[in-house]
Amino acid sequence: MTKRINQETVEAAIVLHELLVGKQRHTDSISLPTYTWTNIQTLQRQIDTAWQRGWHGAAKRLREDMVLAVSDCRRQLDDMYRRLEDAGRTPCHKLSAADVYHDLVALKNEFEEVDIDLEKKELSVTTDSIVLDEVFLGPFQIRLEWQHIGQSSQPYRVVALDPHPATKSNEITHPHVQDERLCEGDGRAAIAAALAEGRLFDFFLLVSQLLHNYGRGSAYVELDHWDGEPCSDCGSYVDEDDRYYCHRCDTVLCDGCSHTCQGCDESFCSGCLSTCSVCCDEFCSACLESCQDCRKRVCDECCEEGHCRHCHQKQQEENEHDATEDDLQQEPVATSV
Amino acid sequence: MRCLLINNDGAGFADYIDVAEGTTVEKLFAQRIPHGRSADYLIRVNRQPVASDQVLQEGDRVSITPTKIEGAV
Numbered sequence: 001m002t003k004r005i006n007q008e009t010v011e012a013a014i015v016l017h018e019l020l021v022g023k024q025r026h027t028d029s030i031s032l033p034t035y036t037w038t039n040i041q042t043l044q045r046q047i048d049t050a051w052q053r054g055w056h057g058a059a060k061r062l063r064e065d066m067v068l069a070v071s072d073c074r075r076q077l078d079d080m081y082r083r084l085e086d087a088g089r090t091p092c093h094k095l096s097a098a099d100v101y102h103d104l105v106a107l108k109n110e111f112e113e114v115d116i117d118l119e120k121k122e123l124s125v126t127t128d129s130i131v132l133d134e135v136f137l138g139p140f141q142i143r144l145e146w147q148h149i150g151q152s153s154q155p156y157r158v159v160a161l162d163p164h165p166a167t168k169s170n171e172i173t174h175p176h177v178q179d180e181r182l183c184e185g186d187g188r189a190a191i192a193a194a195l196a197e198g199r200l201f202d203f204f205l206l207v208s209q210l211l212h213n214y215g216r217g218s219a220y221v222e223l224d225h226w227d228g229e230p231c232s233d234c235g236s237y238v239d240e241d242d243r244y245y246c247h248r249c250d251t252v253l254c255d256g257c258s259h260t261c262q263g264c265d266e267s268f269c270s271g272c273l274s275t276c277s278v279c280c281d282e283f284c285s286a287c288l289e290s291c292q293d294c295r296k297r298v299c300d301e302c303c304e305e306g307h308c309r310h311c312h313q314k315q316q317e318e319n320e321h322d323a324t325e326d327d328l329q330q331e332p333v334a335t336s337v
Numbered sequence: 338m339r340c341l342l343i344n345n346d347g348a349g350f351a352d353y354i355d356v357a358e359g360t361t362v363e364k365l366f367a368q369r370i371p372h373g374r375s376a377d378y379l380i381r382v383n384r385q386p387v388a389s390d391q392v393l394q395e396g397d398r399v400s401i402t403p404t405k406i407e408g409a410v
Contacts, residue, residue: 102384103384185407189347190345190406192349194345194349205345210407211408213408219408
């Protein structure tokens with residue numbers, strides 16, 4: 001059995017070696033951060049639209065996403081700068097098939113599971129279950145798609161095998177992983193160097209170490225807010241126990257942004273409440289009706305016989321005035337004898 | 338003697354270095370990462386975890402990988 005596994009490893013090492021050496025000759029090309037830049041442009045358009053439509057909560061959240069995207073773009077540009085500076089430098093160690101073989105063997109000792117898929121051209125390792133700051137994130141599979149080495153800025157994916165994503169988004173499975181892409185942060189240069197030099201063991205070890213750490217203040221979602229959801233009005237994170245929901249649009253609200261309709265006593269977001277034109281208290285649309293005369297929205301208490309208090313009073317005054325005039329007209333005319 | 342040193346605490350390039358005979362893993366670490374604590378790094382010789390007092394041999398491949406390496410966004 002051991003012999004057969006070794007045979008497979010040897011075959012895989014030979015194939016991988018040929019591919020990696022071929023890639024080493026073509027790693028001069030620098031990948032531009034086009035994906036991130038396109039994302040920034042999209043966010044900018046979405047922010048403009050949100051402001052135009054008065055969706056202030058959405059605009060605030062999009063602006064936060066924009067900050068992260070710009071930060072990511074800046075890191076990628078820094079990386080490009082470093083790679084351009086190092087472009088003249090060639091690896092001092094010539095990669096051999098034996099190196100790749102030893103890397104594969106070492107990976108099998110280091111990780112719980114190692115898969116080599118020659119057809120898919122994928123080499124994967126599985127981490128142990130990761131728990132950061134008492135938040136269980138589960139095991140991750142690091143999948144290196146080796147045909148993309150030297151062509152993509154990130155030729156690998158980080159897949160959550162037992163995902164426990166942030167409440168904010170199912171795509172955020174780790175504080176530093178979104179859409180199966182790891183934001184490498186401090187490890188970016190070392191990871192790029194390991195891939196460029198075909199050092200597979202170092203590459204997987206670095207990615208694994210990144211997954212076992214948490215950079216507070218620079219995460220897609222901070223672990224303190226992992227199970228929290230942003231309030232749709234102010235954007236602050238609210239834990240499940242402290243959450244309110246708008247009775248009309250079902251968005252999440254914090255205690256401070258949850259407004260109570262003075263008619264039905266249900267909770268609503270600020271966008272789903274209006275003020276009564278007469279008493280100025282807040283009501284939901286179901287608890288307000290339009291005055292038949294002035295069309296202003298009024299609450300039940302300020303509405304009498306389909307009219308707001310002002311129009312009702314005005315109408316009463318008119319009615320009284322009409323009645324007085326009628327009375328005057330009906331009074332018998334005094335005749336002189 | 339010469340050893341291959343891979344310092345993943347930064348740019349991560351591999352370099353051949355001259356090492357004095359009898360140099361231990363701990364001593365090499367202190368020379369290369371003077372302000373670091375060895376407990377904060379995975380130190381591997383020929384891809385295997387080793388004792389800090391292991392004496393390095395000609396052609397050894399030494400990799401130093403920080404354990405506290407943080408991602409970003």
